[in-house]
Amino acid sequence: DAGVIQSPRHEVTEMGQEVTLRCKPISGHNSLFWYRQTMMRGLELLIYFNNNVPIDDSGMPEDRFSAKMPNASFSTLKIQPSEPRDSAVYFCASSLRWSAEAFFGQGTRLTVV
């Protein structure tokens, strides 16, 4: 398996623009996580899906953030409108089940100017 695939790898956008990050989890994994990594706060869980259903979005910082998982092989994280403080690396991870080890994608480095 190619592992968790994220796109784009890098995104530079202007403040106020909409940003969409994409993730393809490992086939057969039923748990999907979106994380954000910054120097100040480290890795933080944003949202968790189980069997394509959002279970916990308490980590989503504001209503500007939304995530969807329309099927088992695709998820998106959208920020609208984007702000400079959203600049970070966003990771998608998947696991066989919630209790198993998570496998991370390469991440999307987002810069909002």
Place this chain on the structure above:
Amino acid sequence: EDQVTQSPEALRLQEGESSSLNCSYTVSGLRGLFWYRQDPGKGPEFLFTLYSAGEEKEKERLKATLTKKESFLHITAPKPEDSATYLCAVQARNSGGSNYKLTFGKGTLLTVNP
């Protein structure tokens, strides 16, 4: 609230100089402790899961151990390719239903000089 503290923040070793990284945790009930390795510009790569005090796991030059309050990642005779950030994360037994959640430490940046 679950907390994970890793020390030191950065560690510089000479090739072949063995050492240990520390991960101290506070959690209501530990379900599992995870170690990951992260290279610059890449996502964390899974290394080990430990479930109970006294448990040990090994992989090449790395050995992870677990007590009731902390975990150690021992690196024996490290090589330059072991240079990376090592992350520790805990997963708690949580009756509230959020037992899937991983709480990560800030990591230890390991540099191994040839």
